[in-house]
Amino acid sequence: xxxxxxxxxxxxxxxxxxxxxxxxxxxxxxxxxxxxxxxxxxxxxxxxxxxxxxxxxxxxxxxxxxxxxxxxxxxxxxxxxxxxxxxxxxxxxxxxxxxxxxxxxxxxxxxx
Amino acid sequence: xxxxxxxxxxxxxxxxxxxxxxxxxxxxxxxxxxxxxxxxxxxxxxxxxxxxxxxxxxxxxxxxxxxxxxxxxxxxxxxxxxxxxxxxxxxxxxxxxxxxxxxxxxxxxxx
Numbered sequence: 593x594x595x596x597x598x599x600x601x602x603x604x605x606x607x608x609x610x611x612x613x614x615x616x617x618x619x620x621x622x623x624x625x626x627x628x629x630x631x632x633x634x635x636x637x638x639x640x641x642x643x644x645x646x647x648x649x650x651x652x653x654x655x656x657x658x659x660x661x662x663x664x665x666x667x668x669x670x671x672x673x674x675x676x677x678x679x680x681x682x683x684x685x686x687x688x689x690x691x692x693x694x695x696x697x698x699x700x701x702x703x704x
Numbered sequence: 705x706x707x708x709x710x711x712x713x714x715x716x717x718x719x720x721x722x723x724x725x726x727x728x729x730x731x732x733x734x735x736x737x738x739x740x741x742x743x744x745x746x747x748x749x750x751x752x753x754x755x756x757x758x759x760x761x762x763x764x765x766x767x768x769x770x771x772x773x774x775x776x777x778x779x780x781x782x783x784x785x786x787x788x789x790x791x792x793x794x795x796x797x798x799x800x801x802x803x804x805x806x807x808x809x810x811x812x813x814x815x
Contacts, residue, residue, distance in 0.1 A: 596747075625802070634708075634793050634805030635748070648801060683747060690800030692738065695748040 594618060596696035598684050604702045605674055612670045613699045617686030624667050625685040625693060626659055628652065635683055641667060674703045706731045706798050710806035717784055718814050725779040725809045727794035732772045735800045739768050739779050740793045742808070748793065752779070784813045 597616045605611050617624045623642050627635035638657070639649045643664040653659075656674075661667040671678055681700050685693040707730045717723055727737070736755045740748040752761045752768040754777070760769040767780040777794055791810045795803035 598747075623801070627803075632807075634795075634807050635803075637802040637804070640801055650802075685748075690735065690797075692750055692753045693803060694750060695740075697747040700745070 596686050596694055598696040598699050602700050606704050609674055610672045612668055613682055614668050615684030616666045621686035621688050623687045626669050627683040629681045676703050679703045706796055706804040708796050708804050708806035710809050714810040716812040721784050722782050725792050727777040727806055729775045729796045732775050735797045737770055737777050738795045742791045786813050786815050789813050
């Protein structure tokens with residue numbers, strides 16, 4: 593499968609714990625995006641990378657959130673000191689430049 | 705700040721009907737507009753992308769149009785099938801990077 597992959601698919605954690613998600617983009621894509629989607633809503637942009645550089649960050653990305661793409665390939669999104677309001681589907685997408693974005697299956701986070 | 709609205713929020717039609725989903729956006733200086741399909745609990749599947757210089761795109765039974773001046777896009781689905789049941793999302797791209805999504809239209813096609 594050469595599409596965007598995300599791991600884990602589901603994560604249940606207790607409030608206050610740290611969690612990390614991984615995204616592997618389509619291999620030739622130089623851009624990688626993170627979005628968050630809550631139930632019944634459309635996805636909201638969080639941040640994006642061009643190669644290893646993080647070029648844009650939404651105000652939704654609080655200090656507890658950090659994203660990296662160290663070698664310009666896979667990316668990780670870490671949430672520290674999770675809160676119940678962080679419960680959502682976290683979606684990753686990739687693109688070749690400013691062309692069509694292709695999405696992964698998402699990681700569903702539940703914070704108890 | 706771009707805002708995207710989709711109406712209706714939910715739609716139920718009998719199988720075989722042709723239907724139109726609506727998407728409106730506030731900032732007409734868009735780079736492109738993309739339509740997606742999302743099945744429950746799943747990620748997004750890209751259906752069509754319309755560049756700002758284009759008026760429409762077609763793929764099989766789907767046709768998407770774009771009218772930047774009025775801030776509107778429509779997704780036309782011909783001869784709907786139960787397998788078309790899903791949530792349809794439109795997203796506007798103003799700068800060639802981040803997408804701003806509407807809230808989606810939840811479509812149910814009844815056999």
